[in-house]
Amino acid sequence: MEELRLTPKKMPDVPVEAEVISPDAVSGKTLKDVRALPVYVGNTKRALGDFFKVSGRVAEDASEQLIVVDGEVPDVKYVGAGMTTGRVLVEGCVGMHAGAQMSGGELVVTGSASDWAAAEMKGGLLRIHGDAGNQLGAAYRGSAEGMTGGCIVVGGSVGVEAGAFLRRGMIVIQGDVGSFLGVHMNGGEIFVFGKVSRRIGAEAKGNGGFIACLGEVEALLPTYIHDTTYRPDFMKLYLRQLREELGIERATEFLEASFRRYRGDVAVGGNGEILVAVRE
Amino acid sequence: MSFELNGVEIEDTFAEGFSMWGSRIIITAKNKKWANIAATTMTGFATSVIACDCEASVEREIPPEETPDGRPGTAVMIFGFSKNKLATPMLNRIGQCVLTCPTTAIFNGIPEEEADAMLDIGASLRFFGDGYQVKMRMGDGWLGRQRFWRIPVMEGEFLAEAKFGAIRAVAGGNFLVMGATEDATLEASERAIEAIHTVPGVATPFPGGLCRSGSKVGSRYTFLKASTNTPFCPAIKRTFPDSQVPDGVNCVIEVVLNGLDEESVKRAMAEGIRAAIEVPGVLRITAVNFGGKLGKFQIGLKDALGVE
Numbered sequence: 311m312e313e314l315r316l317t318p319k320k321m322p323d324v325p326v327e328a329e330v331i332s333p334d335a336v337s338g339k340t341l342k343d344v345r346a347l348p349v350y351v352g353n354t355k356r357a358l359g360d361f362f363k364v365s366g367r368v369a370e371d372a373s374e375q376l377i378v379v380d381g382e383v384p385d386v387k388y389v390g391a392g393m394t395t396g397r398v399l400v401e402g403c404v405g406m407h408a409g410a411q412m413s414g415g416e417l418v419v420t421g422s423a424s425d426w427a428a429a430e431m432k433g434g435l436l437r438i439h440g441d442a443g444n445q446l447g448a449a450y451r452g453s454a455e456g457m458t459g460g461c462i463v464v465g466g467s468v469g470v471e472a473g474a475f476l477r478r479g480m481i482v483i484q485g486d487v488g489s490f491l492g493v494h495m496n497g498g499e500i501f502v503f504g505k506v507s508r509r510i511g512a513e514a515k516g517n518g519g520f521i522a523c524l525g526e527v528e529a530l531l532p533t534y535i536h537d538t539t540y541r542p543d544f545m546k547l548y549l550r551q552l553r554e555e556l557g558i559e560r561a562t563e564f565l566e567a568s569f570r571r572y573r574g575d576v577a578v579g580g581n582g583e584i585l586v587a588v589r590e
Numbered sequence: 591m592s593f594e595l596n597g598v599e600i601e602d603t604f605a606e607g608f609s610m611w612g613s614r615i616i617i618t619a620k621n622k623k624w625a626n627i628a629a630t631t632m633t634g635f636a637t638s639v640i641a642c643d644c645e646a647s648v649e650r651e652i653p654p655e656e657t658p659d660g661r662p663g664t665a666v667m668i669f670g671f672s673k674n675k676l677a678t679p680m681l682n683r684i685g686q687c688v689l690t691c692p693t694t695a696i697f698n699g700i701p702e703e704e705a706d707a708m709l710d711i712g713a714s715l716r717f718f719g720d721g722y723q724v725k726m727r728m729g730d731g732w733l734g735r736q737r738f739w740r741i742p743v744m745e746g747e748f749l750a751e752a753k754f755g756a757i758r759a760v761a762g763g764n765f766l767v768m769g770a771t772e773d774a775t776l777e778a779s780e781r782a783i784e785a786i787h788t789v790p791g792v793a794t795p796f797p798g799g800l801c802r803s804g805s806k807v808g809s810r811y812t813f814l815k816a817s818t819n820t821p822f823c824p825a826i827k828r829t830f831p832d833s834q835v836p837d838g839v840n841c842v843i844e845v846v847l848n849g850l851d852e853e854s855v856k857r858a859m860a861e862g863i864r865a866a867i868e869v870p871g872v873l874r875i876t877a878v879n880f881g882g883k884l885g886k887f888q889i890g891l892k893d894a895l896g897v898e
Binding site for chain 1: 618658659660661693695724725726727728729730731732733738740746747749
């Protein structure tokens with residue numbers, strides 16, 4: 311892969327909107343063209359080069375492009391938004407909407423990500439080594455569907471409304487998660503290794519969607535019905551996938567675990583599932 | 591015409607193979623015992639399409655580290671004359687023999703990129719769930735897309751992959767082991783089957799992989815479309831006018847095999863013959879064909895064994 315390096319300079323007080331930090335936007339361009347790519351500061355159009363030192367190599371094909379943001383960019387929004395291929399590595403924290411509506415490629419954030427990361431994601435892989443803010447992988451207000459594909463892996467904890475309106479794809483949270491996880495979800499899979507807060511799966515419809523709680527659960531809605539406690543074979547497939555494809559070794563601990571199966575949200579006639587691992 | 595290998599006469603002839611559709615199913619279960627029970631039940635009464643709805647057999651046991659869910663598995667191969675004649679028995683047999691078998695799950699054994707067609711087996715089995723089945727999606731948008739159905743059963747859940755690969759396969763690979771005694775011929779045939787099963791993608795649908803009757807097209811009775819291979823029956827070698835049983839041969843067993851492709855069948859035949867001719871008392875090896883008039887494939891023994 312060809313590596314393009316973006317070194318943050320002094321940032322303005324108002325966040326920078328830089329969806330051009332994407333392999334699709336930079337591939338096939340010269341470094342000069344890349345520096346001139348438009349970014350927005352409030353309603354002012356500026357150039358990428360005003361806020362980043364641009365160096366390295368640009369690939370002809372976006373799939374061969376690696377973009378390394380080698381510093382903290384907590385006030386830079388839309389990094390990797392809409393990307394379809396290639397790879398973006400942020401060495402530090404990143405601002406809101408990182409990887410929003412991305413449909414392919416891989417975005418890695420070694421620090422934490424702010425709100426709306428991977429909102430309405432369609433495909434690809436987002437790895438956040440630190441924490442993620444609110445509305446991770448969620449639908450934007452007014453949208454009927456949130457994430458429709460892809461995978462989000464968060465090493466730390468996550469805020470509220472993660473996976474709201476989730477339709478397809480997978481969210482893996484290795485830390486704790488705030489309330490309203492998977493609210494309105496209608497498909498897709500969510501795995502949480504840490505503590506799950508209240509009102510998970512509220513108004514979930516089902517369509518094969520489930521939330522697997524591998525850690526503590528603060529409270530379940532009364533509109534989720536306990537069906538059984540069993541060892542579902544299908545869970546082994548997911549847990550092996552977590553270990554083998556995403557490198558989450560902790561998943562192995564649950565290969566032989568029993569799960570309490572709850573079905574809901576019956577308040578909306580839903581048949582989604584919450585599967586809670588039984589602690590031995 | 592014949593040639594000699596390890597002191598055994600091998601007729602320079604060919605096995606006549608037929609084109610069939612084949613599929614491969616991986617059955618997993620809590621342990622090897624239940625995976626094998628499901629597999630053997632599912633492949634019962636599936637020796638030959640002469641009178642069975644399909645041809646099927648266990649291919650091999652699969653260790654847990656190679657199965658999709660990490661449990662012990664058994665691979666089953668199944669063959670039919672058309673996609674429909676493959677799909678129908680697959681559906682029936684999985685529905686009656688695997689879905690019913692405790693702790694089992696089924697997975698596609700022929701990846702989509704290798705398959706000539708994909709059959710909606712799990713997608714049809716789901717109706718056994720009577721509306722309570724759950725569609726399971728994996729890998730959407732980031733890994734290869736996979737679809738399964740989770741069907742509630744009294745014991746728990748039956749997990750079935752939605753689609754199974756089907757491939758234009760080869761049936762009718764065969765050779766005859768002709769020996770001086772029943773003991774020698776049976777031992778040689780058993781060794782042949784063991785060797786054949788070292789080749790992936792090969793099935794031996796007859797009992798233990800062996801057919802002692804052989805078969806020929808038609809009979810003197812109008813109601814019977816196939817009969818024993820009388821020219822190769824030693825018991826009537828002096829009675830049958832055109833007997834092909836040589837002097838000294840008192841027992842003949844046919845080794846029959848199907849495979850996912852011609853090359854696998856050819857390789858398996860060679861492995862089987864080489865194993866068989868190691869047994870003292872084996873006098874001759876030949877193969878059954880119809881003069882090349884019926885089957886699409888002609889698998890020559892000389893060619894399979896790599897003899898110039």
